[in-house]
Amino acid sequence: MSLTLAFAAILIVALAAGYAGYARARGLRTAGRLHSLPSYHGIHALLWAAIPALLVLAAWTPVQTRLVNQAVMASPEGQALPDFDMQREAIFTEAREIARGEREAGFNPESSALAPRIAEAETRYALAGGLAAVMVALLAGVVAVRRSSVTFRARHGVERWLMGLLIGASLIAILTTLGILLSLMFESLRFFEKVPPASFLFATEWSPQTALRADQAGSSGAFGSVPLFWGTIFIGAIIAMIVAVPLGLMCAIYLTQYAHPRVRSWLKPILEILAGVPTVVYGYFAALTVAPAVRDFGLSIGISNASSESALAAGLVMGIMIIPFISSMADDSIAAVPQAMRDGSLAMGATKSETITKVLLPAALPGVVGGVLLAVSRAIGETMIVVMAAGLAANLTANPFESVTTVTTQIVQLLTGDQEFDSAKTLAAFALGLALFLITLFLNLIALHVVRKYREQYE
Amino acid sequence: MSSATNARWTDGSMERRVRRRYAKERRFKLLGLGAVTLSVLFLAFLLYSMASRGLSGFVHYEAAVPVDFSKTDLFLDPAALRGPDAAQALADANLGGAISQSASAVYGQGAEDMFAEAATRDLAKQIQANPDLLASPTTLWLPVSSRIDIAAKQDTEPAAERLVAALESRDALRRTFNADFLSSADATDPSSVGVWGALKGSFLTIVITMLLAFPVGVLAAVYLEEFAPQNRWTDAIEVSINNLAAVPSIIFGLLGLAVFLNVMHLPRSAPLVGGLTLALMTMPVIVIAGRNAIKSVPPSIRDAALGVGASKMQVVMHHVLPLAIPGIMTGTIIGMARALGETAPLLMIGMRAFIAAPPGGFVDPATVLPVQIFLWSDEVDRGFVEKTSAAIIVLLLFMLLMNGLAIYLRNRFERRW
Numbered sequence: 001m002s003l004t005l006a007f008a009a010i011l012i013v014a015l016a017a018g019y020a021g022y023a024r025a026r027g028l029r030t031a032g033r034l035h036s037l038p039s040y041h042g043i044h045a046l047l048w049a050a051i052p053a054l055l056v057l058a059a060w061t062p063v064q065t066r067l068v069n070q071a072v073m074a075s076p077e078g079q080a081l082p083d084f085d086m087q088r089e090a091i092f093t094e095a096r097e098i099a100r101g102e103r104e105a106g107f108n109p110e111s112s113a114l115a116p117r118i119a120e121a122e123t124r125y126a127l128a129g130g131l132a133a134v135m136v137a138l139l140a141g142v143v144a145v146r147r148s149s150v151t152f153r154a155r156h157g158v159e160r161w162l163m164g165l166l167i168g169a170s171l172i173a174i175l176t177t178l179g180i181l182l183s184l185m186f187e188s189l190r191f192f193e194k195v196p197p198a199s200f201l202f203a204t205e206w207s208p209q210t211a212l213r214a215d216q217a218g219s220s221g222a223f224g225s226v227p228l229f230w231g232t233i234f235i236g237a238i239i240a241m242i243v244a245v246p247l248g249l250m251c252a253i254y255l256t257q258y259a260h261p262r263v264r265s266w267l268k269p270i271l272e273i274l275a276g277v278p279t280v281v282y283g284y285f286a287a288l289t290v291a292p293a294v295r296d297f298g299l300s301i302g303i304s305n306a307s308s309e310s311a312l313a314a315g316l317v318m319g320i321m322i323i324p325f326i327s328s329m330a331d332d333s334i335a336a337v338p339q340a341m342r343d344g345s346l347a348m349g350a351t352k353s354e355t356i357t358k359v360l361l362p363a364a365l366p367g368v369v370g371g372v373l374l375a376v377s378r379a380i381g382e383t384m385i386v387v388m389a390a391g392l393a394a395n396l397t398a399n400p401f402e403s404v405t406t407v408t409t410q411i412v413q414l415l416t417g418d419q420e421f422d423s424a425k426t427l428a429a430f431a432l433g434l435a436l437f438l439i440t441l442f443l444n445l446i447a448l449h450v451v452r453k454y455r456e457q458y459e
Numbered sequence: 460m461s462s463a464t465n466a467r468w469t470d471g472s473m474e475r476r477v478r479r480r481y482a483k484e485r486r487f488k489l490l491g492l493g494a495v496t497l498s499v500l501f502l503a504f505l506l507y508s509m510a511s512r513g514l515s516g517f518v519h520y521e522a523a524v525p526v527d528f529s530k531t532d533l534f535l536d537p538a539a540l541r542g543p544d545a546a547q548a549l550a551d552a553n554l555g556g557a558i559s560q561s562a563s564a565v566y567g568q569g570a571e572d573m574f575a576e577a578a579t580r581d582l583a584k585q586i587q588a589n590p591d592l593l594a595s596p597t598t599l600w601l602p603v604s605s606r607i608d609i610a611a612k613q614d615t616e617p618a619a620e621r622l623v624a625a626l627e628s629r630d631a632l633r634r635t636f637n638a639d640f641l642s643s644a645d646a647t648d649p650s651s652v653g654v655w656g657a658l659k660g661s662f663l664t665i666v667i668t669m670l671l672a673f674p675v676g677v678l679a680a681v682y683l684e685e686f687a688p689q690n691r692w693t694d695a696i697e698v699s700i701n702n703l704a705a706v707p708s709i710i711f712g713l714l715g716l717a718v719f720l721n722v723m724h725l726p727r728s729a730p731l732v733g734g735l736t737l738a739l740m741t742m743p744v745i746v747i748a749g750r751n752a753i754k755s756v757p758p759s760i761r762d763a764a765l766g767v768g769a770s771k772m773q774v775v776m777h778h779v780l781p782l783a784i785p786g787i788m789t790g791t792i793i794g795m796a797r798a799l800g801e802t803a804p805l806l807m808i809g810m811r812a813f814i815a816a817p818p819g820g821f822v823d824p825a826t827v828l829p830v831q832i833f834l835w836s837d838e839v840d841r842g843f844v845e846k847t848s849a850a851i852i853v854l855l856l857f858m859l860l861m862n863g864l865a866i867y868l869r870n871r872f873e874r875r876w
Contacts, residue, residue, distance in 0.1 A: 165678060166682035169682065251498055384803055412806055
C-alpha cells in the first residue's frame with residue numbers, strides 16, 4: 001500500500017465516519033433535544049477520524065525514508081556503495097527515481113541494482129505505516145461516532161479542533177522565522193569553519209573563486225565582505241535614498257495637502273503602480289536604458305572610467321521603485337498629526353507651506369524616519385535591479401560611475417551555475433544571507449518600534 | 460510698544476514680506492507638483508520604453524518562397540503522413556534543408572539561412588494540414604529568421620538589409636501577428652521563442668502559493684485578531700509576522716534551498732517548491748491585510764450575534780469572517796501579484812534552467828515569467844531584446860489586471876461602517 005493510497009483510504013474512512021455521526025445524531029432527535037446540531041456531530045466524527053490518522057501518516061513519512069535507507073544500506077548492494085557522501089547521495093536519488101518509475105536507467109550503474117531493493121523496502125514499510133494510519137482512522141472514527149448522544153457537546157469538540165487549527169496556522173510564522181534563522185546559521189557555521197569570522201567581517205578583498213584542484217594556481221578564494229556591504233549601502237541607503245526621500249516626501253505633501261481629492265484619487269493609484277512593477281522589469285530598464293545613459297553622461301562630464309554597470313544606474317532606478325513606499329509611509333504619518341495642530345498654525349496666520357514645514361513635518365518626523373528605515377531595509381534586500389545593473393566587481397569606491405557589487409548580487413552569483421555543495425564558495429552565500437537577514441531584522445525592528453511608539457503619542 | 464511692531468498692515472515693508480511669503484508658498488506647491496509629475500513621468504517613460512521595444516515582438520515577418528519539393532533532396536512519403544507516425548516522419552525529413560535550398564535558389568547566395576527553426580516548424584504544420592503541398596510547386600509564406608526579422612524592423616547589418624530590400628522589391632515580405640510567441644516555450648533561437656511555457660509555470664506556481672498562503676494566512680489573522688490572549692507567545696508571533704513581511708525575498712529563496720531542496724529532497728526547479736517558497740513569503744502579507752479587514756468589522760455585529768446565543772467561534776465563522784472577506788481578498792490579490800512578479804527566490808531554487816517544453820505538472824521542471832525575462836535579458840543575440848520587452852509587456856498586463864481587480868473589489872465590496 002503506497003502512502004497516497006493510505007491517504008485516500010483515510011479520507012474515505014473519515015467521510016464514512018462523518019456520515020455515520022450525522023445519521024446517528026439525526027436518529028437521536030426523537031429521543032430528546034440535541035445539544036448540538038446533527039451536522040456538528042458529523043463534522044466531529046469526521047475530524048476525529050481524519051486528523052489523528054493524517055498526523056500519524058505525516059509523522060511516518062520521514063521515519064519511513066530513514067528505515068528504507070537503513071534497510072537498503074544493510075543489503076549486499078548497499079554495502080558495495082562508495083563511502084564518499086555526495087556520490088552515494090547521487091546514486092541513492094537516482095535509484096529512488098528508478099524505483100518509482102520516473103526514469104528508465106541511472107547515470108551510475110550501481111543505481112539500477114539498488115532500485116529493486118528500494119522498491120521492495122518502500123513497499124514493505126509503506127504497507128506497515130499505511131495500515132497503522134488507517135487503523136487509527138477507523139478506531140478514532142468508531143469511538144467518535146459512538147460518543148454521539150443527546151447531551152453530547154459535539155459543537156464544543158469541533159470548536160476545539162478549529163481552535164487548534166487557528167493556533168497552528170499562526171505558529172507557521174514563528175516556524176518560518178526559526179527555519180530561516182536555523183538554516184542560515186547551520187550553513188554559516190560550516191562556512192566559518194573554513195573561513196574565520198574576523199576575515200569575513202573585516203577583510204576588504206572579495207574573490208570567491210576557489211581552486212577546484214589542489215594544484216590550481218591563483219584562486220585561493222578571499223572572503224572579505226566589506227566591499228559588498230559598502231556597495232549595498234552605497235546603492236541602497238545612499239543613492240536610492242537621495243532620489244526617493246525628497247521625491248516621496250514631496251509627493252506625499254502635495255497629494256495630502258494641496259491636491260484636489262479627485263486628482264488625488266487618480267494620482268495615488270498611479271504612483272502605486274510604481275510599487276507593483278516587478279523588480280525584474282526595473283532591472284531590465286536599468287540595464288538597458290538607464291545604465292548606458294548614465295555612462296554617456298559620465299563620459300561627457302569627463303569621467304574616464306565610467307562603467308556601463310554603475311552604482312548610479314542601479315541606485316537611481318531603485319530610488320524610483322521606493323518612491324511610492326516612502327510617500328505612503330509619509331502620507332500615513334502626516335495624516336496622524338492631529339487636525340488641531342494644523343488649525344492652530346493656520347489661525348496664527350502661517351501660510352500652508354509654513355504650517356507643513358514648521359508644524360506638520362516636525363510632528364510627523366518619527367513616522368517619516370521609521371518609513372525611511374523600512375525603505376532602506378527594502379532597498380538593501382532588493383536583488384534583481386542590482387543583479388542586472390550593478391555589476392560584479394567588488395570595488396571599495398565612492399565614485400557612483402564605477403561598478404560596485406552588493407550582497408544580494410553575490411548571493412545570486414554564488415548559488416547559480418555549477419556548484420559543489422560543500423565548498424566555501426557556496427556556503428559563503430548563506431553567511432551573506434545571514435548577515436543580510438540580521439541587518440534587515442535590526443532595521444525593521446527599530447522602524448516598527450519607532451512607528452508604533454509615535455502613533456501612540458496622539459491617541 | 461515699539462514703532463516696529465506698531466507698523467500698519469499696509470506698510471510697504473510688510474507688504475513686501477507678505478509677497479515674499481506667498482511666493483515661497485507658490486514655490487513650495489510647485490515643488491510638490493513637480494515631484495508628483497516627475498514620478499509619473501518616470502512611470503510613463505518606463506512603460507513607453509518597454510512598449511516601444513516590445514510591441515514589435517508580437518509581430519514577425521514572413522517571406523514568400525517558391526518551393527518545388529520534387530527538386531529538393533527532401534524525401535517524404537505522402538503515405539507516411541496519413542499514418543499515426545506523421546509527426547515523426549516530418550521531424551525525420553530534412554524540411555529545413557529543403558527550405559534553405561529553395562531560398563538560395565531563388566534569392567541567391569546569402570539567403571540559405573534566411574529561414575530558421577520557426578519556419579521548419581511552420582512548414583511541418585502546413586504539410587500536415589495539407590499534404591498535397593508536396594505534390595506540385597507552390598509558393599509558401601514562412602517566418603524569416605531572427606536576423607532578417609530585425610533587419611526588416613530596423614536598420615542593422617548591411618547583408619541582411621540587402622536581402623530585405625530584395626524581398627520587398629518582389630513583394631515577397633509581409634508582417635503578421637506572431638501567434639507562436641504566445642503559444643510556444645523557450646528556445647535557443649529568438650525567432651521561435653515563446654512565453655507559453657513560462658506562463659504555465661507561473662500559473663502552476665501561483666496555484667500552489669494560493670492554496671497554501673490563503674487558508675493559513677486567513678486562519679492566522681482570525682486567531683491573532685479574535686482569540687489570541689495578550690502574552691509573550693502572541694507577541695512573538697506578531698513580531699515575526701511583521702518582520703517576515705519585510706524580510707528580503709532572496710532570504711526566502713535561501714530558506715527554500717536549504718529546507719525544501721537539501722533537507723526534504725523535493726524536486727529542483729519544480730513549481731511545487733517555488734509555490735511553497737512564495738507561500739511563506741506571501742503569507743505575512745495576507746495575515747496583515749486580514750487583520751485589518753477583521754478589525755474594521757464593527758463590534759456591534761459581534762455583540763448582536765453573541766446576544767442571540769452564538770458561540771464565539773460561530774460569531775467569527777458565520778458573521779465576522781464573511782464580512783471581512785472582501786478586504787482579505789484585496790490584500791490577497793495584491794500579495795499574489797507580488798508573488799507572481801518575484802524572481803530572486805526562484806533563482807535560488809533552480810527555476811532558471813533552460814526548459815524547452817511547458818511543464819506538465821507540479822513536480823516537472825519549470826520556469827516562471829519573471830525568471831524567463833531575466834534569462835532572456837542575459838542573451839547576447841539581438842533578437843532577444845524585443846522578445847524580452849514583449850514578455851515584460853505580458854507580465855505588466857497581468858500585474859495591471861490583478862491590481863485593477865484589487866482596486867475594483869475594494870471599491871465595490873468594501874463597506875464603511
